[in-house]
Amino acid sequence: MIFLKRQLPLIITFVMGVAFTLQYYIPHPVSEEAITNVSKWMQIISGFALFLGLASLFHVHAVKIKRQVPGWGYSFALYAAMLGMIVVGFWSHGETRIDGAQTGFGWLYDYTMVPLQGTMFSILAFFIASAAYRAFRARSREASVLLASAVIVMMGRVPLGQFLIPWTWDVTQWLLNVLNSAVRRAILIGVSMGAVALSLKIILGIERSYLGGGRDQ
Amino acid sequence: MNVVAFLCLLFFSGVAVAATPSLAPPEGFRVLDTPNDSGRSLSLVWKASPSDSKNRSIQVWLAESPGAAFKKVAEFPSNTRYVKGGDFPWWAQPAGKGAHYVKLSSSQAFPIEDGKTYAVKLLVREGEQEAWSELAEGRPAPNFFNTAQVNNLMFVLAFTGVLLASIAAARRNPHIRLRRIAGLDAVEEAIGRSTEMGRPILYLTGAGDMSEVPTIAATVILGEVAKKVAHYDTSLKVPHRDPIVMAVCQEIVKEAYVEAGRPDAYREDSNFFITSDQFSYTAAVDGIMLREKPAANFFMGSYFAESLLLTETGASTGAIQIAGTDSDHQLPFFVTTCDYTLIGEELYAASAYLSREPVLVGTLRGQDFGKAFIMSVLVLGTALATVGVVVGTENFNYVLDLFKDFK
Numbered sequence: 362m363i364f365l366k367r368q369l370p371l372i373i374t375f376v377m378g379v380a381f382t383l384q385y386y387i388p389h390p391v392s393e394e395a396i397t398n399v400s401k402w403m404q405i406i407s408g409f410a411l412f413l414g415l416a417s418l419f420h421v422h423a424v425k426i427k428r429q430v431p432g433w434g435y436s437f438a439l440y441a442a443m444l445g446m447i448v449v450g451f452w453s454h455g456e457t458r459i460d461g462a463q464t465g466f467g468w469l470y471d472y473t474m475v476p477l478q479g480t481m482f483s484i485l486a487f488f489i490a491s492a493a494y495r496a497f498r499a500r501s502r503e504a505s506v507l508l509a510s511a512v513i514v515m516m517g518r519v520p521l522g523q524f525l526i527p528w529t530w531d532v533t534q535w536l537l538n539v540l541n542s543a544v545r546r547a548i549l550i551g552v553s554m555g556a557v558a559l560s561l562k563i564i565l566g567i568e569r570s571y572l573g574g575g576r577d578q
Numbered sequence: 579m580n581v582v583a584f585l586c587l588l589f590f591s592g593v594a595v596a597a598t599p600s601l602a603p604p605e606g607f608r609v610l611d612t613p614n615d616s617g618r619s620l621s622l623v624w625k626a627s628p629s630d631s632k633n634r635s636i637q638v639w640l641a642e643s644p645g646a647a648f649k650k651v652a653e654f655p656s657n658t659r660y661v662k663g664g665d666f667p668w669w670a671q672p673a674g675k676g677a678h679y680v681k682l683s684s685s686q687a688f689p690i691e692d693g694k695t696y697a698v699k700l701l702v703r704e705g706e707q708e709a710w711s712e713l714a715e716g717r718p719a720p721n722f723f724n725t726a727q728v729n730n731l732m733f734v735l736a737f738t739g740v741l742l743a744s745i746a747a748a749r750r751n752p753h754i755r756l757r758r759i760a761g762l763d764a765v766e767e768a769i770g771r772s773t774e775m776g777r778p779i780l781y782l783t784g785a786g787d788m789s790e791v792p793t794i795a796a797t798v799i800l801g802e803v804a805k806k807v808a809h810y811d812t813s814l815k816v817p818h819r820d821p822i823v824m825a826v827c828q829e830i831v832k833e834a835y836v837e838a839g840r841p842d843a844y845r846e847d848s849n850f851f852i853t854s855d856q857f858s859y860t861a862a863v864d865g866i867m868l869r870e871k872p873a874a875n876f877f878m879g880s881y882f883a884e885s886l887l888l889t890e891t892g893a894s895t896g897a898i899q900i901a902g903t904d905s906d907h908q909l910p911f912f913v914t915t916c917d918y919t920l921i922g923e924e925l926y927a928a929s930a931y932l933s934r935e936p937v938l939v940g941t942l943r944g945q946d947f948g949k950a951f952i953m954s955v956l957v958l959g960t961a962l963a964t965v966g967v968v969v970g971t972e973n974f975n976y977v978l979d980l981f982k983d984f985k
Contacts, residue, residue, distance in 0.1 A: 417851040554948045570929065
């Protein structure tokens with residue numbers, strides 16, 4: 362059992378890791394076909410894994426309804442919405458439009474899902490305002506620099522700001538192209554090194570906690 | 579009189595000949611299998627001419643064999659399609675800089691098959707004048723190794739060697755000093771706070787799936803956090819966007835509880851799936867934050883537009899918040915709304931930092947060597963490129979090409 366649970370996954374990780382590292386350097390069609398096939402396999406596995414997710418979702422909310430924990434009504438709403446969408450989806454043959462006419466499934470998607478998603482996304486504007494208020498309070502020297510830079514960048518990016526204070530455009534460009542880009546690149550270099558190191562650790566079996574359990578078993 | 583007329587005739591005929599010189603065919607015309615490709619293409623190379631101009635055109639004629647009918651497949655001005663600096667590394671250049679280079683790829687109009695010999699000739703046209711090049715033949719074939727990326731492979735192998743050497747050194751001398759990372763030091767504090775307040779800990783693994791490195795890093799950190807959570811006997815909630823990540827995290831958390839000696843405290847439903855949809859997931863997690871008021875929120879992995887929606891809601895509930903991401907566009911939102919933020923590579927260092935295992939800590943030293951090397955190359959490259967421009971030489975490209983990424 363230890364072989365199936367520990368050694369076999371490590372062997373598969375090593376073989377596939379090395380194979381697909383080398384694949385990057387091989388332009389031959391065989392190599393391209395291999396990566397395409399693996400991508401398809403990943404899609405198939407993800408499709409089956411969705412059943413795992415659904416089982417988890419049904420289980421968690423069924424327990425909440427059964428025990429009538431506080432807020433169990435939300436779980437009930439989730440069940441009703443999900444089952445309703447599935448039934449309407451089957452009824453509409455999984456199509457949002459048939460012969461140009463909107464189906465019930467399409468109506469539900471367009472008039473419930475899309476507005477709900479739009480509402481969530483639009484809340485972002487208010488959250489940005491409240492987060493900016495907290496960040497820009499000039500309580501320290503660094504926060505003051507941040508505040509001054511933010512005001513200049515905001516003025517430089519808004520037509521009215523450029524009209525009132527024309528030099529903010531040039532300063533904004535300099536802040537974004539020089540200071541901001543330099544810092545972003547530094548972060549990206551660090552991220553890339555970290556990602557390569559972690560990938561190597563996983564391929565070589567040095568980091569194995571993602572399998573569950575300790576590292577040196 | 580006749581002599582004068584003869585001289586005049588000779589002079590004017592000479593002028594006429596000088597005004598309309600005959601068109602020269604392209605020199606050094608060659609057809610080769612395109613280097614470092616997946617096949618089904620040919621590369622044409624010929625020497626540049628001082629008389630190349632926009633008024634002079636080049637036509638490419640291709641035939642399936644020297645005896646077959648030729649078909650025009652391309653036409654362009656003769657002063658275009660040169661080999662430019664940066665197109666190819668010096669060790670994998672199909673032609674010298676300044677020569678003409680055209681890549682013919684297979685198309686519906688003229689399919690090119692591997693292993694078949696094709697005949698190609700060029701036609702130079704200017705006004706009414708025409709000149710054909712010599713016939714050249716080439717056979718396309720796919721390549722098993724991209725020689726333009728040999729520098730990349732060398733660096734990967736060298737970095738692997740440095741990492742392994744650093745791990746070996748760390749095994750011999752396990753006392754390696756690590757720079758303090760406030761966000762990771764606060765993990766214990768956050769879990770302790772949750773225990774004291776009797777509230778759950780919320781841990782998010784981000785928007786990515788298991789094929790993404792930040793998600794793997796997030797799951798690795800979850801293992802370390804889960805061990806401490808098991809030790810303190812606190813409630814852990816891990817809502818997921820990806821079922822495969824959920825399955826992996828269930829196993830990691832379970833094993834963490836076993837390692838902490840508390841397998842009885844493990845709850846199967848601590849990891850649960852919500853939805854793959856970005857904003858539905860965000861709404862659900864915001865709901866959990868507002869209803870259950872976790873005392874500590876962890877945001878590890880990669881994030882997109884949902885980052886601020888999650889962290890601002892968490893901040894409004896008064897939870898201690900620790901974020902770690904390599905999504906540089908979301909970093910300002912995390913820094914603004916979270917108490918601690920692991921920036922970029924700190925996310926990948928977290929596992930080593932929390933576990934203090936010499937093998938993992940050794941890899942951090944290897945990464946530092948890598949960064950030192952990159953910084954040296956940046957300084958050297960900037961200096962050489964600048965001197966090259968000032969002096970007007972391209973000799974430094976032999977060094978600079980070594981550090982470029984060629985496809």
